[in-house]
Amino acid sequence: MQGYKDNKELKICVHCILDNVNEPDLLFDKDGVCNYCNSYLDSAAALPKGEARDKRLNEIVSTIKERGKGKKYDAVLGVSGGVDSTYLAYLCHKMGLKLLLVHCDNGWNTELSVKNIEGIIKYTGFDLHTIVLNWEEFRDIQLSFFKAGVVDIELPYDYALIASIYKVAEKHNIQNLLSGHNLVTEGTVMPKSWRHDKLDIINIKAIHKMFGKQKMKTFPHFSPWKMSYYTLTKKFENIRMLNYTEYDKKVSKELITKEMGWRDYGGKHYESVFTRFYQGYILPEKFHIDKRQFHYSVLICSGQVSREEALEEMEKPPYTNPQMLKEDMEYVKKKLGFTDESFDEYMASPIHKHTEYPNIGNYWKKYYRVIRLLKPFKLILRPLLEHK
Numbered sequence: 001m002q003g004y005k006d007n008k009e010l011k012i013c014v015h016c017i018l019d020n021v022n023e024p025d026l027l028f029d030k031d032g033v034c035n036y037c038n039s040y041l042d043s044a045a046a047l048p049k050g051e052a053r054d055k056r057l058n059e060i061v062s063t064i065k066e067r068g069k070g071k072k073y074d075a076v077l078g079v080s081g082g083v084d085s086t087y088l089a090y091l092c093h094k095m096g097l098k099l100l101l102v103h104c105d106n107g108w109n110t111e112l113s114v115k116n117i118e119g120i121i122k123y124t125g126f127d128l129h130t131i132v133l134n135w136e137e138f139r140d141i142q143l144s145f146f147k148a149g150v151v152d153i154e155l156p157y158d159y160a161l162i163a164s165i166y167k168v169a170e171k172h173n174i175q176n177l178l179s180g181h182n183l184v185t186e187g188t189v190m191p192k193s194w195r196h197d198k199l200d201i202i203n204i205k206a207i208h209k210m211f212g213k214q215k216m217k218t219f220p221h222f223s224p225w226k227m228s229y230y231t232l233t234k235k236f237e238n239i240r241m242l243n244y245t246e247y248d249k250k251v252s253k254e255l256i257t258k259e260m261g262w263r264d265y266g267g268k269h270y271e272s273v274f275t276r277f278y279q280g281y282i283l284p285e286k287f288h289i290d291k292r293q294f295h296y297s298v299l300i301c302s303g304q305v306s307r308e309e310a311l312e313e314m315e316k317p318p319y320t321n322p323q324m325l326k327e328d329m330e331y332v333k334k335k336l337g338f339t340d341e342s343f344d345e346y347m348a349s350p351i352h353k354h355t356e357y358p359n360i361g362n363y364w365k366k367y368y369r370v371i372r373l374l375k376p377f378k379l380i381l382r383p384l385l386e387h388k
Contacts (some may be wrong), residue, residue, distance in 0.1 A: 010025075
């Protein structure tokens with residue numbers, strides 16, 4: 001993976017700022033527009049607009065309230081203190097929903113993220129359920145991912161947050177799982193070479209078994225079959241409400257700053273010291289990936305920044321504050337147990353794909369094979385079930 005940049009002719013999308021060097025699987029149409037822009041435009045076209053959008057939002061809120069009738073909570077929402085989840089909590093409060101907020105603490109929270117979450121609670125009055133990961137165990141899992149040489153070192157935490165939300169929802173019998181993820185600021189899907197399937201517990205277990213020292217005893221997780229149970233039997237539904245609002249990131253930041261005392265982190269997902277260092281240093285220096293390129297491309301597609309503004313921002317280094325970079329680097333090294341020499345060795349070590357280790361792809365092949373085998377029986381049983 002390292003070195004491929006030197007052997008490819010640079011081609012940049014005429015609409016956004018993605019290029020085929022940093023994203024080797026980028027495709028272009030006859031007009032020079034990339035597949036991510038076209039995917040965004042298709043998804044945006046499928047969403048309702050104006051009065052139809054407002055009507056759809058009201059329908060979603062009514063459904064959430066109906067499902068929550070007689071229960072303490074209508075829905076669960078994972079919060080990090082970032083702008084998307086904070087604004088969604090604000091919106092739900094205004095619409096009279098009863099939320100249970102869930103936060104997963106992996107030991108890397110900034111002081112500012114804690115204060116932003118406290119601001120959400122103070123303003124909305126929503127209850128907060130915090131899952132604190134066992135630090136020694138989680139640290140060992142993180143180090144396993146460093147040793148594996150894979151790109152998505154954030155996979156264990158992202159998965160733990162998802163698993164925690166599902167477990168809390170099951171405990172409180174909550175069907176509605178709200179997410180701050182939205183089309184206009186996060187797009188459809190990030191390039192495959194930049195991340196891995198966030199539900200791949202098989203990959204997490206395999207990498208940790210190969211490189212870890214501790215047993216995975218308390219890390220929140222469940223089998224892929226349990227995920228199918230949640231969606232098919234428990235009928236949990238993931239709802240992205242911000243897709244049915246006039247969501248402008250700049251305007252939303254100003255609103256929650258004024259109403260909730262929210263403060264900006266200075267970067268997407270920078271509420272975590274580790275994420276800030278991972279996205280601001282490890283990804284660009286080791287993997288030649290700058291996630292800002294995708295984030296700004298999405299904002300270009302949604303009309304929230306111009307292409308010229310995005311290109312200008314990309315001229316700046318990921319860490320605009322050299323002192324913060326120095327402090328973050330020392331903090332991350334010390335907290336994870338790296339020496340200067342061992343960290344340098346990691347940065348220079350070979351890169352490996354997640355698919356070089358056992359992963360959920362094989363599970364899905366088996367899953368759909370079973371579905372295909374059961375399909376004839378479903379057709380046979382359907383008349384009997386309908387008659388009953």
